[in-house]
Amino acid sequence: MANCLRRFGRLGLISKAKNGKRELYSTTSVSPASGDNTSSTKSINLFTAVNQALHIALDSDPRSYVFGEDVGFGGVFRCTTGLADRFGKQRVFNTPLCEQGIVGFAIGLAAMDNRAIAEIQFVDYIYPAFDQAGDIPIVNEAAKFRYRSGNQFNCGGLTIRAPYGAVGHGGHYHSQSPEAFFCHVPGIKVVIPRSPRQAKGLLLSCIRDPNPVVFFEPKWLYRLAVEEVPENDYMLPLSEAEVIREGSDITLVGWGAQLSIMAEACVEAEKDGISCELIDLRTLLPWDKETVEASVKKTGRLLISHEAPVTGGFGAEISASIVERCFLRLEAPVARVCGLDTPFPLVFEPFYMPTKNKILDAIKATVSY
Amino acid sequence: MSLIHRSSSLLKPLAAGPASLLRRSFSSVTDDDATKITVETSVPFTGHRIDPPPRTIDTTPKELMTFFVDMARMRRMEIAADSLYKSKLIRGFCHLYDGQEAVAVGMEAAITRKDCIITAYRDHCIFLGRGGTLLEAFAELMGRKAGCSKGKGGSMHFYKKDGGFYGGHGIVGAQVPLGCGLAFAQKYSKEDHVTFTLYGDGAANQGQLFEALNMAALWDLPAILVCENNHYGMGTAEWRAAKSPAYYKRGDYVPGLKVDGMDVFAVKQACKFAKEHVLKNGPIILEMDTYRYHGHSMSDPGSTYRTRDEISGVRQERDPIERIRKLILSHDIASEKELKDIEKEARKEVDEAIAQAKESPMPEPSELFTNVYVKDHGVEVFGVDRKEVRTVLA
Numbered sequence A: 001m002a003n004c005l006r007r008f009g010r011l012g013l014i015s016k017a018k019n020g021k022r023e024l025y026s027t028t029s030v031s032p033a034s035g036d037n038t039s040s041t042k043s044i045n046l047f048t049a050v051n052q053a054l055h056i057a058l059d060s061d062p063r064s065y066v067f068g069e070d071v072g073f074g075g076v077f078r079c080t081t082g083l084a085d086r087f088g089k090q091r092v093f094n095t096p097l098c099e100q101g102i103v104g105f106a107i108g109l110a111a112m113d114n115r116a117i118a119e120i121q122f123v124d125y126i127y128p129a130f131d132q133a134g135d136i137p138i139v140n141e142a143a144k145f146r147y148r149s150g151n152q153f154n155c156g157g158l159t160i161r162a163p164y165g166a167v168g169h170g171g172h173y174h175s176q177s178p179e180a181f182f183c184h185v186p187g188i189k190v191v192i193p194r195s196p197r198q199a200k201g202l203l204l205s206c207i208r209d210p211n212p213v214v215f216f217e218p219k220w221l222y223r224l225a226v227e228e229v230p231e232n233d234y235m236l237p238l239s240e241a242e243v244i245r246e247g248s249d250i251t252l253v254g255w256g257a258q259l260s261i262m263a264e265a266c267v268e269a270e271k272d273g274i275s276c277e278l279i280d281l282r283t284l285l286p287w288d289k290e291t292v293e294a295s296v297k298k299t300g301r302l303l304i305s306h307e308a309p310v311t312g313g314f315g316a317e318i319s320a321s322i323v324e325r326c327f328l329r330l331e332a333p334v335a336r337v338c339g340l341d342t343p344f345p346l347v348f349e350p351f352y353m354p355t356k357n358k359i360l361d362a363i364k365a366t367v368s369y
Numbered sequence B: 001m002s003l004i005h006r007s008s009s010l011l012k013p014l015a016a017g018p019a020s021l022l023r024r025s026f027s028s029v030t031d032d033d034a035t036k037i038t039v040e041t042s043v044p045f046t047g048h049r050i051d052p053p054p055r056t057i058d059t060t061p062k063e064l065m066t067f068f069v070d071m072a073r074m075r076r077m078e079i080a081a082d083s084l085y086k087s088k089l090i091r092g093f094c095h096l097y098d099g100q101e102a103v104a105v106g107m108e109a110a111i112t113r114k115d116c117i118i119t120a121y122r123d124h125c126i127f128l129g130r131g132g133t134l135l136e137a138f139a140e141l142m143g144r145k146a147g148c149s150k151g152k153g154g155s156m157h158f159y160k161k162d163g164g165f166y167g168g169h170g171i172v173g174a175q176v177p178l179g180c181g182l183a184f185a186q187k188y189s190k191e192d193h194v195t196f197t198l199y200g201d202g203a204a205n206q207g208q209l210f211e212a213l214n215m216a217a218l219w220d221l222p223a224i225l226v227c228e229n230n231h232y233g234m235g236t237a238e239w240r241a242a243k244s245p246a247y248y249k250r251g252d253y254v255p256g257l258k259v260d261g262m263d264v265f266a267v268k269q270a271c272k273f274a275k276e277h278v279l280k281n282g283p284i285i286l287e288m289d290t291y292r293y294h295g296h297s298m299s300d301p302g303s304t305y306r307t308r309d310e311i312s313g314v315r316q317e318r319d320p321i322e323r324i325r326k327l328i329l330s331h332d333i334a335s336e337k338e339l340k341d342i343e344k345e346a347r348k349e350v351d352e353a354i355a356q357a358k359e360s361p362m363p364e365p366s367e368l369f370t371n372v373y374v375k376d377h378g379v380e381v382f383g384v385d386r387k388e389v390r391t392v393l394a
């Protein structure tokens, strides 16, 4: 799997970014947990950033644990490399192949005031654990534990990490983006980073957040995205969107790997004189409506883009909320450029994907509505 | 854990057939050849809550030759798939079956196409066993129209309805309850057919497996749960993941049988036995002790979590094709050269199938939107630049 990540150069922008374009790498509010603001940075890729965050999490809290399928060996994407050696097999360990068990176990561990950091090998395999996520596996267990016990219990120390999204040829079961399912579950947080620096800071925040969090990592970017990342311990705020490009004609909202595609579209649109504002939502649940609202009030137009199928995608929620808040300021219908309403295809992935040209088309159509 | 433990003395014929058998050309081995050969399985079966079948099994020169031909073709197909992958003609995920051929071939020899088989993603050879062609296999691997799933499934999703093959499934363990559903339908229609549900040693730890077992036992379904224990789930050795790696016992109240999955005769005997058993008594687990030579998938070199000695030891001591080769030679059914020629022929067949598969076009772009529902709903769809493909599907 890891190999295939190297082969695909969809992210022209990531490399260009090094030559001075800043779309994806504006650095807001890096708030060092340690208060040390002078930390040096190093150029690393996204899986290394995740790995650093896990090292710091385990190092800074002796009650934290990392486990999942093959994580003791470093995991399929190398995110957990070196952890077992450094922190021991008691705290970093392999589980059997049993996702529902993994997440249920993690909820129990977290209920005893520990930080349980569970890895699901691919987000496509999270469904067996879906029940667990809600309340304590994800949907029925984790999300509702605090609520149904009247705050006696919770699994706030739970963080579930899983790689999501397209990689070029992952096919039906190594490409999906299921974030919308989880955004329908009050009680959990859903966070998706766009770059190495974001990944490290957001992951540390998720691990330390007193609520259960699912953290979806864009696997396309594991190796492709490289950025200067502070070496120290820092956290980035949850539920705070970030404006990563300012503009006046239209607001674009996205998250994760899709932002790099949207950023390319913004650059193209600029050549046609259209000024785009690009927002990284970062936390999808609970999401930062205010930042999006303020932007749309300024631009009067909104486009949302995600890889997941358009129908019932999280774009629909954003669209509805913003129409409620900005109805009189909107100058065009909200545009959604998303995955098609088909299973994620093995052949014709480019047709399925919300590509740059599709976004560009929608930008032009919306601006000239 | 010793994987290399088969004594080769077992390869000696138990009972030599009639004298007429002495050295004939294998081409004279015909359908009505009544010559009987009795062989003994490599090791005894081990039963759990059941008396195992006998170790001896009758065969014929024709069957021996068929086993050789079928397994040689499968082996060649997988090796060719490996090179096609490396030359980027196959993309995505691809899991090879070489080493495990005796399971596919032995199982097929014991059952009919009215019996169902359902498996995980390591499905190429099961598909061939069910009557699929090399062309359909390679075309599917390369995402072409002529593929068994019209190029839309790829390596992990081979299917063949008319051969009773319910396919290749990507989510580990998910096919096991499905197999119970198939078996229920068979039982309900009062046909004497059964379902073989294949899963790996890694999958054996999934909760759904136990849910499926309970249902199958509760309703006495004609379901045979075949655990293809190749001793690793990706990079994880069985003992790292399972408190009890005696998978044939893990049904507790469901009987089980441990079988040498590298011995096609043992597999055949076990499957025949299991079929009779489940039609009368409800489910059984067959644990096939087998081995995959390749890594888990194409991105796994397969050598970091096991030693090269282990792999070459299995190849030397237990290879399913070599076992049959030795039997054929010791019974003087064909010469070394004739067997070599068969392997050459397999290579040729595979090469021809690949050439043909390459000629097959990609599916039409509109195929992206078909088969989502029975009748595809009227969404407007468009290609990369909205002009390339734009159609409203009614």
Ligand SMILES: Cc1ncc(C[n+]2csc(CCOP(=O)(O)OP(=O)(O)O)c2C)c(N)n1
Binding pocket: A069, A097, A099, A121, A125, A128, B122, B170, B171, B172, B173, B199, B200, B201, B202, B203, B204, B230, B232, B233, B234, B296
């Ligand atoms: C639910 C689920 N979890 C994880 C995976 C990733 N995965 C694919 S194959 C595999 C190992 C399975 O091993 P085993 O069942 O022994 O079958 P084998 O590959 O040896 O044939 C894993 C972990 C998956 N496909 N589905």
Ligand SMILES: [Mg+2]
Binding pocket: B200, B201, B202, B228, B229, B230, B231, B232, B233, B234
């Ligand atoms: Mg296995």
